[in-house]
Amino acid sequence: MFELKVKASNGRYFGATEIYDTTESLFDFAQKLIDFPKENKKLLYEAGVKDGYAYFFMNFYYIDNTWHIGVEINLEDNVATEFRHEEKDKLKLEIIVEPSSIDNFQRELSQLATTRKGTAIIYGRDNRLDN
Template sequence: MDKAKLKSFLELEIIWKDYDMFELKVTASNGRYFGTTEIYDTTESLLSFSQTLIGFPNDNKTTLHEAGNKDGYAYFSMNFYCIDNVGHIGVEINLEDNVATEFRHEEKDKLKLEIIVEPSAIDNFQKSLSQLATTQKGLAIPYGRDNRLDN
């Protein structure tokens, strides 16, 4: 898909890696708001989170992944939760840009947005997220339901 034509999505891409960690470029859009940040994460952390998405929402009504420190250098979170009985899932995304902590708190860019996805998007995202964490290459993207061809 051409990103310029996408309405809502979350994209995770590894842009640097080392033995014990990697740097993710995280891009998110809900069609109205768009943001990006770069954050450090680990294979173990991302792989563990991807396992919580298997069969989501089953008994879990919410699952959260965080990387970095809120109000620190950089921060990213994605929180998955049920929004109705039809199977639609909300994803709340928080991004904070990399800014050294000696800068003013108000100077730090922050973005919080929500995208709505369908269960099949969660299944596809879980597989690609697991592969991304394991191989440390590629992309993991859950597309919002507004990207369907019938819209």
């Protein structure tokens, strides 16, 4: 197990959380991203426990014939479960990405799963960090 620090933004909304996952689970997901969406029209990844301590969910889905891909991202912040349910920070957002962005993300994610070091970034059409 290792800790993943996840940050997500679509240019308007931003959230962050820390979750734990295994290198095997992360690497398996990275391998499923190869050539997405040619084989599958939908691909899911999740870590942590929904409505638990912390949670991260990504849903990749095919949008149109121009190869645009939607990525739904759900984050839940690290808040102990004895607190009020309403107090827990949650975020759900969507980014639209190009297949080349998924290819780069897949390579970075595979490297991250293998070495347990580094960063994997998937850029949407208008959420680049260097804007």
